[in-house]
Amino acid sequence: MSNKELLTSSYDFHLPNELIATHPASPRDHAKLLVYNRKTDTITHAHFYDLEKFLPQECALIFNDTKVIKARLYGKKQSGGKIELLINRALNANDINVYIRGKVKPSTEILFDANLKAIIKELNADGSRIVNFYHNEKLLRFEDLLPIIDIIGHIPLPPYINREDNDEDSTQYQSVFAQQEGAVAAPTASLHFTQEQHQRVCKNYKHAYVTLHVGSGTFKPVETDIITEHPMHSEYYNISKDAKELLDSNTPVLAVGTTSTRTIEFYARNKNKTKGEANLFLHPNNKPLKVEHLLTNFHLPKSTLLMLVASFVGLEKTQELYAEAIKEKYRFYSYGDAMLIL
Template identity: 80%
Template sequence: MDPLLTSSYDFHLPDELIATHPASPRDHAKLLVYDRKTDKITHAHFYDLEKYIPKNCALIFNDTKVIKARLYGHKPSGGKIELLINRPLDAYSVNVYIRGKVKPDTEILFDDALIAKVVKLEDDGSRIVEFYQNSEKLRFEDLLPIIDTIGHVPLPPYINREDDKSDEDEYQSVFASNEGAVAAPTASLHFTPQQHKRVCENHKHAYVTLHVGSGTFKPVDAEIITDHPMHSEYYDISDEAKEILDSDIEVLSVGTTSTRTIEYYAKHGKVQRGEANLFLHPNNKPSRVNHLLTNFHLPKSTLLMLVASFVGVEKTLELYEEAIKNKYRFYSYGDAMLIL
């Protein structure tokens, strides 16, 4: 099985295993534990996590906070438009995806007198817009409280339902604090406040921020995975995280987003903040993260390839088959896997 071929990362998932709602309580999700040293698989629940975390191990969490990035509006002519914020490019320019035909200078009208003006059409299908309210151009930080009122939780497309009130809490980690993501770091969603507190009391830990963009869901269309244009996301490594990463303590990364952040830092000159576009796969393995906590990901996705960077393609697909056989729930609201 060639690790550079996109086709190597395909698998069949029965539709009923795509989670449309989270486990309740959060920590009652299933947990598949795979120990690389013994090649042993253990089936557990997320509330068992502490039993499996190595004793002298630091945890790194992503504290990004999901914004209400999906907006429904209309053109002055009345045509309906759906806009999904992807990421800010600077103080005023925002990269977005728009469902509906637009051209430069098109204005899209939303509630609360909010207007998005299309500035540019990008080749990748995204659009660059600027937001206005009452004729005043808005900085991105001034846009956030407005969309918190009129926007919708940007559930991934495979969840295949409209967001509801419960998603405002459920699609957010209990330690989310820095606004800017349009997708949740899903491995984090399993922690209850009590479990997070316990883990942090018993283990060294720190936070990084990676504002997850919608590019995280972009399928790999290229035949060779390294031809895939990897999306870029803003990251910030806290001083506490830097101290851990610059030491020789073992690191358990909570989620693929934390992993990408840590590994970008380790492989690109230990710069604490900037833009990360790291693509981890079996030919570009992690160098600083020792253990990975993650959910189950889409076929042919960069996230699945990241998992394979830890255990190889064959073992990844074997673990996924085991999860399917045992009726694990997949994707953002699904169950978790711990790779030791």
């Protein structure tokens, strides 16, 4: 492997602004699909509704059934100063890790609609904060907070979408098979499936679900010069019984998205753990052990997700595929088009 594959600068590229998707394809399955076959070293341009034409006969699809919560909250301090709070993840029943736009110190109270308030417990060195939420002065467990923020919160669209969320986002920034509440970002390869296509694929192929609650760290660019020095964020995961059976078998696996990939590969390295915290960083120096095929979107420059793609096809081929996608005007990022690596 060349040293180039370990340099963060190798994963930079210029993306014309107009290729950043700010709204989803409609219908969902009308997104474009770039198919790269490693055996024949060929690229095919198609649409997502063509997916089944390309799926290998003998493979099991693993989906991430996490559900995006309305994690962005707007409130104010008792002094009247406005605050924007983004829930990142639950640390335990009561302590929630959040990001806050606005100055706060420990014990600061932030007031929201519906008699909800947050009290700052701790300031972390990485810029995040630990808070407790109260409703009518009663300390809330994370699962009791969810129905409240579902009413007063906002879908946490990624920063590069650069617009306020709307009603459409409540359904569109969510997969049709989302079940387990807890993510603050969508597993975006999943967003292309319509209900019909998902049912059809599940009828014709072995499949199972894992859960990985995607955190906001997924958007964080790698800031170290050498990619292996990047401190990888961790996220809660759970491997269902059906998924464990499939992953313990010899069936070739197609991971729907980078989040499913990270979950499967974390499990492949920690066979005795079906749930907990996953912090696996896949890159050309740490290749997949279990996932044979990858369905994914097009990712941010210098992101761990782009490096994950390179763990499947190498840096040079990743650069080539992305250059081709830009030339063919594919739409990028969360609401963008898809790529299938066979």
